[in-house]
Amino acid sequence: MSQGAVADFGLIGLAVMGQNLILNAADHGFTVCAYNRTVSKVEHFLNNEAKGKSIVGATSIEDFIKKLKRPRKIMLLVKAGKPVDYIINDLLPHLEKGDIIIDGGNSHFPDTNRRYEELSAKGILFVGSGVSGGEDGARYGPSLMPGGAEEAWPHIKEIFQSIAAKSDGEPCCDWVGPAGAGHYVKMVHNGIEYGDMQLICEAYDIMKRIGRFTDKEISEVFATWNKGVLDSFLIEITRDILAYDDVDGKPLVEKILDTAGQKGTGKWTAINALDLGMPVTLIGEAVFARCLSALKKERVLASKHLTGPEIPEDAVKDKKQFVDDLEQALYASKIISYAQGFMLIGEAAKTYGWKLNNPAIALMWRGGCIIRSVFLGEITKAYRENPDLENLLLHRFFADAVIKAQQGWRKTVGLATTYGVPTPTFSTALAFYDGYRSARLPANLLQAQRDYFGAHTFRVLPEEASETLPVDKDIHINWTGHGGNVSSTTYDA
Numbered sequence: 001m002s003q004g005a006v007a008d009f010g011l012i013g014l015a016v017m018g019q020n021l022i023l024n025a026a027d028h029g030f031t032v033c034a035y036n037r038t039v040s041k042v043e044h045f046l047n048n049e050a051k052g053k054s055i056v057g058a059t060s061i062e063d064f065i066k067k068l069k070r071p072r073k074i075m076l077l078v079k080a081g082k083p084v085d086y087i088i089n090d091l092l093p094h095l096e097k098g099d100i101i102i103d104g105g106n107s108h109f110p111d112t113n114r115r116y117e118e119l120s121a122k123g124i125l126f127v128g129s130g131v132s133g134g135e136d137g138a139r140y141g142p143s144l145m146p147g148g149a150e151e152a153w154p155h156i157k158e159i160f161q162s163i164a165a166k167s168d169g170e171p172c173c174d175w176v177g178p179a180g181a182g183h184y185v186k187m188v189h190n191g192i193e194y195g196d197m198q199l200i201c202e203a204y205d206i207m208k209r210i211g212r213f214t215d216k217e218i219s220e221v222f223a224t225w226n227k228g229v230l231d232s233f234l235i236e237i238t239r240d241i242l243a244y245d246d247v248d249g250k251p252l253v254e255k256i257l258d259t260a261g262q263k264g265t266g267k268w269t270a271i272n273a274l275d276l277g278m279p280v281t282l283i284g285e286a287v288f289a290r291c292l293s294a295l296k297k298e299r300v301l302a303s304k305h306l307t308g309p310e311i312p313e314d315a316v317k318d319k320k321q322f323v324d325d326l327e328q329a330l331y332a333s334k335i336i337s338y339a340q341g342f343m344l345i346g347e348a349a350k351t352y353g354w355k356l357n358n359p360a361i362a363l364m365w366r367g368g369c370i371i372r373s374v375f376l377g378e379i380t381k382a383y384r385e386n387p388d389l390e391n392l393l394l395h396r397f398f399a400d401a402v403i404k405a406q407q408g409w410r411k412t413v414g415l416a417t418t419y420g421v422p423t424p425t426f427s428t429a430l431a432f433y434d435g436y437r438s439a440r441l442p443a444n445l446l447q448a449q450r451d452y453f454g455a456h457t458f459r460v461l462p463e464e465a466s467e468t469l470p471v472d473k474d475i476h477i478n479w480t481g482h483g484g485n486v487s488s489t490t491y492d493a
């Protein structure tokens with residue numbers, strides 16, 4: 001192993017992500033120092049994958065620090081949670097003011113906020129960076145979403161933008177914003193990923209159960225869709241998964257237990273949406289769909305007791321029209337999901353006092369990551385035209401697309417409902433669309449109910465104001481004649 005401060009960049013954590021990111025950085029001309037808690041993995045890495053590349057190894061934290069050029073740039077790619085704190089604590093006694101620690105794991109943004117505060121107080125520049133793209137992305141170009149101490153950005157910009165994926169020649173990496181903003185944006189990215197995946201699964205289920213398509217036929221539909229507006233990584237892998245046969249010549253996917261796992265980032269997004277009061281319904285439904293899938297035993301039992309409509313063999317008369325409608329349903333629902341995701345990001349910026357860069361966020365997701373798609377190019381364009389766009393659905397391109405798609409979308413949701421095929425994300429997207437475009441919703445009645453049983457008060461429509469119903473005043477009515485006239489300030493229902 002070489003001596004002295006030779007490395008431009010240090011990386012701790014030699015599991016799948018860390019090793020591949022180091023190789024990627026070395027390919028781009030940077031000298032990287034590698035370290036891992038289980039030190040034997042360093043030696044193994046140097047003698048195998050890293051052989052012949054500009055990669056050095058360290059046998060201890062002290063040795064690691066000595067090998068880094070100042071200011072030290074140290075990236076952690078270890079299991080999220082306590083391990084990140086343990087390593088930071090091990091590093092701290094050896095660092096100087098101005099050194100940079102980057103957490104590239106899937107950390108929850110409140111943890112990143114806390115680490116940012118604690119390390120800022122010690123003069124250490126802390127960056128929380130979303131990294132997406134899995135093993136392949138880390139090796140050949142991930143999407144990188146860094147946020148935190150902005151003074152760190154000029155020092156890491158070159159390496160980050162060199163190793164990141166490129167979309168039309170532009171790096172899918174830019175500065176996101178302060179404190180935990182990078183990990184926040186990665187969290188929403190993962191939430192959107194949950195939504196995209198569930199939408200695709202519903203499309204597959206509709207084709208299978210109502211259209212009676214074989215897996216090969218469904219694969220062909222996805223192949224066609226991948227050449228149009230839905231062109232994306234997830235559609236592409238779905239095409240390949242459905243075409244993949246087991247050794248007996250039968251589709252492997254049909255042998256997989258229908259119980260979805262989850263690591264929590266979708267749930268974090270849904271919880272945060274509830275905390276911020278944002279109707280991010282599609283991600284919420286996608287998380288709940290995984291929860292319902294996990295109740296396999298109960299579902300099998302229920303399937304024997306709870307009946308639904310029969311699906312006749314000829315439920316689909318015009319297969320081409322059926323597939324076209326489904327494509328429109330998927331496209332429109334996806335637009336709703338991204339509009340909801342950006343609504344959440346916008347609200348987070350306001351609530352947490354972050355200045356976020358929407359066009360850069362869309363560009364970061366355009367390539368390298370799991371939700372990469374041609375469609376994100378349109379979102380980047382929309383936010384570049386108007387970075388303060390109130391809502392993606394109010395941009396002409398997306399408004400026109402949804403309006404045009406709605407006929408097929410409504411037919412698809414109607415068909416699924418008629419034949420009892422569950423479409424939680426298609427349906428919630430449509431309900432959101434209809435709610436969002438309604439100048440008047442039935443919340444007037446809801447306010448009346450709240451006032452009736454809890455004296456929660458209501459406001460009147462300006463055009464209906466009168467002497468007894470004054471405008472801009474909280475009004476309580478004695479609805480029954482025997483209640484009191486005191487309004488409530490405490491009980492919320």
Ligand code: NBP
Pocket residue numbers: 012013014015016017018036037038041077078079080082083086087104105106107131132133134135
């Ligand atoms: P893992 O999440 O499997 O973590 C393994 C690494 O963490 C090993 O280097 C291990 O060291 C280290 N580690 C653990 Br476990 N506990 C430690 C501790 N107490 N102190 C020091 N090191 C500790 O690795 P990964 O799949 O490469 O993911 C790395 C990060 O990137 C995670 O946060 C993950 O969520 C995120 N991420 C992963 C992907 C993906 O596709 N895998 C994609 C995007 C982001 P050891 O060798 O000594 O056990």
